[in-house]
Amino acid sequence: MTTAPQPDSNEAAVAAAAPYASLQPPTLSLVTYPIVGPLLALIAIFVVFSLTTSTFMNAGNMSLIAQQSVVIGTLALGQTLIILVAGIDLADGAIMVLGTVVAGSIASHGDVALAMALGFVTCIVVTAINGLVIARFRLPPFIATLGMFTIVAAAARLYSQSRSFPVTSDLLTVLGSGPEFGTVTVTYGTMVWIALTLVLGYALNETAWGVRVYAIGNSPIAARLNGINVTRVVFSVYALAGVFYAFAAWQAVGRTPIADPSGYQIANLDSITAVVIGGTSLFGGRGGVAGTFIGTLIVVALKNGLTQAGIDSLYQQIATGALVMLAVGADQYLRRGHRA
């Protein structure tokens, strides 16, 4: 921000150079294009592992990376929405698991359509409850969802009596299959993940609702002064995130056809990692689903590549953790550099 007074002649020169409120595109910067950084990181990962391993860069492994991405990637779409309004959801993984357990247990009695429906309803209702206490009763999102995380994780075990349910239904596991191109399978799950990313991207970038989500993440006060119903929009964000968690649950039983109440225990952290590495600010109001899509691929490709290179999985966790800190550091730097 420029605070130093400048002589008028200078100002006139600037005015002559740049016409009044012209419609020229803005200068390329990391603030306006927050996905440039993550995209470069993803390319770097692909280049490094292509050069250092012989098994990374081939169609089969690319298909595998996509399949490894879908559960966290779909979960991270909901997480992105919530983080954009300066929230956080620590319960997303547990809610997804509860969804799989509800669907899996009902399906084991035979009614697949009901299982599917109740799995979706469970995810949406539980996440909407989070939205209600956060938007309406102003609980801090971190605490509200931490509480919900504990409750839901325990509820899933109680409901299933700590058993896991094998899922054999074609409908419930359909996302794990897909058309084959030679030796490579492109799963329906991958297609659904891409489609959901596009739909959410459209909603965030092309509709008034999306603009309002960003506005609330920037400044809830400014949003309210402009006549936006902040409570209602924040609630809608959580309820919609629940829809993505339901899809993630569907993805999960497609990927591993078993509904296990003790599965995906750190999916919440993985989803937050994908969002943050994708350049969405934890303070809200900046970022988006394109970044999250890339962020998910970064996390998965990094793990995949390190595995191909024969590196211990603990080092993979260290690498992921370092990336998160780098991403948050970059976000802080950008904020400080471009704020008053």
Next chain:
Amino acid sequence: MTPVSAVDPSLAMQAIGLSKHYGHVVAMEGADFELARGEILAVVGDNGAGKSTLIKALAGALIPDFGQVYLDGESVRFSSPLDARLAGIETVYQELAVASQLDIAQNMFLGREMRKPGVLGSILRQLDKKRMRQQAAEQMHNLGIRVQSIRQAVATLSGGQRQAVAVARAAAWGRKVVILDEPTASLGVRETHQVLDLIRRVREHDISVVLISHSMPEVFAIADRIHIHRLGRRAAIVSPKTTVMSDVVAVMTGALPSDAVVSASLAAG
């Protein structure tokens, strides 16, 4: 209640006998207000004089216990800020009411976004970004606000430019009245001048401006008339051409009785 002054339909906005009590606390007691068409009216008063209570009543943010507000001579009753906005009154609050990561056009249309015509707009609810950018650019151009691009994030603007965006937005939507609550409070000297110039240009577009300010030099530089608020009511309304700054301050603080200054009231009665 019998109004002491008559309704004057030539005024842009008028209020007669506004009162607001909070228990035993009197925030406003028989306050009158008059705003001529196309004028800049400064509202000054000591801390606690009840300026913001008056402004809130005019902006629909507060419902007075007694009294009447008139817009173009018509009695109006606002039960929310939205009512006032729909009637053509826009308020720029002291907190910078802009979303910093959104661009100028998005801020201009925040809460009032335009959708594309046809199916794209009605079913797919797609925004008409092009039209909003064009109109925002026109508005900025009309008010002489220079920015690199209408698609710049507000975060990349200076404090003065950001306030200019907020004022431009108010001027774009406020068909009749724009209320500015200390718009220059957080700005430097050069930026203050930019915003004051902008306020003058808003007046040129036939919009009446209410300017709440603590800065006497600013008030005397820009105001057509000065409304002095004291103890929950209007103590006097004066012209900066006929009244000196020290007298305004004296009336504001009660050192001088209100009838010691020349009234610049326009309303009959």
